[in-house]
Amino acid sequence: MEGNRRLEVLERQLCAVQLAEAPELIDAAALSAICPKQLQALLVHDNPELRSAVFEFLKGDIFKPNHYLSLMEFRELTLQRLQRFVAADFGGRGFDVRDYMNDPRRFMAGLECLSFCDYSMAIKAGVHFTLCGGTICKLGTAKHHNALLPKLNTLELPGCFGMTELGHGSNVMGIETTAVYDAPRGEFVITTPSNEASKYWIGGSGQHGKICAVFAQLTVGGVWQGPHVFMVRIRDDSGRLMPGVRIKDHGPKMGLNGVDNGQIWFDSVRVPRDAMLDRYASVDAAGTYSSPIPTVSARFGTMVGGLTTGRILIGQGAVTACMIGTTIALRYASQRPQFGDKLIGDYLTHQRRLLPGLATTYALQLGMKQLKVAAFDAAKPDAKLVHVLSSGLKAAATWSRVEVLQQCRECCGGMGFLAANKIGPMKTDMDVDVTFEGDNTVMMQQVARALLDDPATARLNAPGSWDRVALAGTPHVSAGQLHSLLQAHERSLLCHLRDAMASASSGKGGKGAAAAAAAAAFEENLDLVVQLGWAHVEARCMGYMLDEARSAPGGAAAGVSVLAQLYGATRIEARLAHYLQVGLLNGADAAALRLAVNKACRQLGSGGPAAPALKLCDAFGIPEHLLAAPIAKNWREMGQTL
Numbered sequence: 001m002e003g004n005r006r007l008e009v010l011e012r013q014l015c016a017v018q019l020a021e022a023p024e025l026i027d028a029a030a031l032s033a034i035c036p037k038q039l040q041a042l043l044v045h046d047n048p049e050l051r052s053a054v055f056e057f058l059k060g061d062i063f064k065p066n067h068y069l070s071l072m073e074f075r076e077l078t079l080q081r082l083q084r085f086v087a088a089d090f091g092g093r094g095f096d097v098r099d100y101m102n103d104p105r106r107f108m109a110g111l112e113c114l115s116f117c118d119y120s121m122a123i124k125a126g127v128h129f130t131l132c133g134g135t136i137c138k139l140g141t142a143k144h145h146n147a148l149l150p151k152l153n154t155l156e157l158p159g160c161f162g163m164t165e166l167g168h169g170s171n172v173m174g175i176e177t178t179a180v181y182d183a184p185r186g187e188f189v190i191t192t193p194s195n196e197a198s199k200y201w202i203g204g205s206g207q208h209g210k211i212c213a214v215f216a217q218l219t220v221g222g223v224w225q226g227p228h229v230f231m232v233r234i235r236d237d238s239g240r241l242m243p244g245v246r247i248k249d250h251g252p253k254m255g256l257n258g259v260d261n262g263q264i265w266f267d268s269v270r271v272p273r274d275a276m277l278d279r280y281a282s283v284d285a286a287g288t289y290s291s292p293i294p295t296v297s298a299r300f301g302t303m304v305g306g307l308t309t310g311r312i313l314i315g316q317g318a319v320t321a322c323m324i325g326t327t328i329a330l331r332y333a334s335q336r337p338q339f340g341d342k343l344i345g346d347y348l349t350h351q352r353r354l355l356p357g358l359a360t361t362y363a364l365q366l367g368m369k370q371l372k373v374a375a376f377d378a379a380k381p382d383a384k385l386v387h388v389l390s391s392g393l394k395a396a397a398t399w400s401r402v403e404v405l406q407q408c409r410e411c412c413g414g415m416g417f418l419a420a421n422k423i424g425p426m427k428t429d430m431d432v433d434v435t436f437e438g439d440n441t442v443m444m445q446q447v448a449r450a451l452l453d454d455p456a457t458a459r460l461n462a463p464g465s466w467d468r469v470a471l472a473g474t475p476h477v478s479a480g481q482l483h484s485l486l487q488a489h490e491r492s493l494l495c496h497l498r499d500a501m502a503s504a505s506s507g508k509g510g511k512g513a514a515a516a517a518a519a520a521a522f523e524e525n526l527d528l529v530v531q532l533g534w535a536h537v538e539a540r541c542m543g544y545m546l547d548e549a550r551s552a553p554g555g556a557a558a559g560v561s562v563l564a565q566l567y568g569a570t571r572i573e574a575r576l577a578h579y580l581q582v583g584l585l586n587g588a589d590a591a592a593l594r595l596a597v598n599k600a601c602r603q604l605g606s607g608g609p610a611a612p613a614l615k616l617c618d619a620f621g622i623p624e625h626l627l628a629a630p631i632a633k634n635w636r637e638m639g640q641t642l
């Protein structure tokens with residue numbers, strides 16, 4: 001007892017010492033060296049001319065926010081906005097869906113810009129061009145490209161993507177819609193065998209869609225071949241439903257109401273043999289099925305592989321929203337006093353609520369940059385890396401967006417609730433991004449599974465207290481130390497899960513029984529599985545920030561290294577329980593970390609309009625007409641500028 005009390009006293013004394021000696025996170029000289037122009041060049045991933053042209057185009061009156069529209073009017077406006085987009089010139093090349101194959105960075109850049117303006121427009125474009133058009137590009141052959149892509153380019157044929165069913169969302173392999181080849185007639189018969197097999201949530205199908213990329217289980221000559229994709233007309237040229245197609249409009253949703261989602265049933269709909277996208281599998285006239293990919297599961301992987309581009313776009317849209325939200329909230333905070341002359345941005349709580357989000361936004365933007373390099377620039381992309389990064393960053397970016405926008409809305413007080421100030425509509429319109437294009441929890445499981453499947457995992461040693469980075473009593477914490485801690489955190493989760501799965505499967509007779517026991521152990525630890533996904537993304541993003549800080553010109557390097565420090569420290573703080581549990585930090589370190597973060601937030605957020613945080617927001621380069629929120633300009637003129 002006595003010993004315990006002495007230990008407690010000692011611990012308290014140690015913490016008290018640390019109160020006076022918080023380690024430095026941010027070097028003051030770096031703050032004054034930050035150059036928004038140089039930083040912007042680092043943050044804009046590619047195609048600056050196209051991006052400028054699209055931003056300029058979005059100055060048109062039709063793109064101005066209008067929060068008074070009915071559901072049907074908003075859908076109509078969204079369609080008209082898209083019609084303008086497809087007709088625009090953009091420096092002579094316009095926007096071409098074939099760039100999905102020929103110039104994917106240009107394709108992405110054009111679509112990314114739309115989410116700066118309105119998410120319904122961005123998603124309607126994303127469904128049409130990326131999900132429908134991209135699927136035709138990736139899984140179709142010349143006959144599909146020639147017949148369909150020109151009509152997608154002009155919106156003559158508005159496209160949908162029919163993967164999800166009422167009964168089968170995340171589990172795509174389980175879809176029930178059938179496609180049976182009728183050899184004598186040379187046609188496929190597409191059928192919805194039960195209500196649970198109806199296509200559900202299909203964007204664009206409620207009202208405007210005319211063609212749909214339908215995922216269905218293929219049977220040829222009585223043999224099941226797994227999910228394949230068929231291009232099915234759902235409406236004719238004048239917009240009437242095709243024979244055998246029934247559609248129910250979903251009606252109002254909690255947001256994203258410019259997009260017309262719907263439910264589709266196919267009652268023995270006949271489509272010609274050419275309707276099957278046949279790049280990776282085909283059926284000849286006599287009814288012989290062939291594919292260079294031998295197994296159903298490998299073929300399925302190829303069929304859904306095209307979703308990566310959409311996933312990157314969704315993740316990028318979330319980072320864009322974080323840029324917009326933090327810029328609005330920080331600008332407002334830098335001008336608005338409350339309780340005398342004190343600016344709300346000078347309260348520590350305000351800095352603590354907004355600045356970690358700013359650091360996260362940078363980390364994710366630089367993470368997305370490396371994902372695009374991996375996906376689009378390599379002669380032969382590393383498929384596993386692209387899968388892990390696209391899944392992990394999609395989940396981390398969209399979950400972070402939820403948190404960042406909520407903080408931004410609260411930090412703006414009542415003004416955050418006003419639709420004209422943009423944060424609120426972004427919150428409701430984008431809320432879906434955490435569950436569509438791959439549900440986040442399922443995405444993080446895929447990241448963890450890929451890491452655990454890597455043979456290198458077997459050689460890893462679990463970190464212990466010898467990996468502790470003593471924050472208490474150190475004058476300065478380096479970004480390298482924070483990175484080491486983030487990596488040790490990931491390693492600890494990885495080793496824990498590896499060991500749990502290994503011990504569950506050891507001694508089980510037969511390969512099948514051992515695999516089933518390991519899978520059960522994975523399921524029993526799903527909480528840690530998701531944490532591992534997060535830990536991997538965070539360690540990677542921190543690494544990318546440090547790489548950029550090493551190679552970027554001075555004014556950009558200064559900004560990135562300052563935010564890398566804050567990112568690393570606040571991510572560790574958010575997961576403190578685990579660091580303490582495995583001995584990577586102790587109580588005194590935790591106390592020191594808190595103070596160090598407080599100090600860094602003060603350095604970045606104080607100073608009103610001269611606060612360094614505002615320079616870091618300027619580097620996002622968001623055009624004023626797309627920032628749109630009156631409180632981002634001069635809140636004192638509210639009502640006069642609306």
Ligand SMILES: Cc1cc2nc3c(=O)[nH]c(=O)nc-3n(C[C@H](O)[C@H](O)[C@H](O)COP(=O)(O)OP(=O)(O)OC[C@H]3O[C@@H](n4cnc5c(N)ncnc54)[C@H](O)[C@@H]3O)c2cc1C
Binds near residue numbers: 441
């Ligand atoms: C506005 C909107 C637009 C959409 N547009 C389209 C479209 O154009 N085309 C299309 O095909 N689809 C579309 N979708 C469907 C979307 O892709 C699905 O909603 C998504 O795949 C999730 O499926 P679900 O809704 O059935 O959820 P479920 O898969 O049923 O998941 C429900 C919950 O269970 C959890 N869960 C599920 N499986 C697991 C697991 N293995 N482990 C742990 N937890 C699990 C999830 O995390 C989630 O919280 C759209 C959806 C919406 C809302």
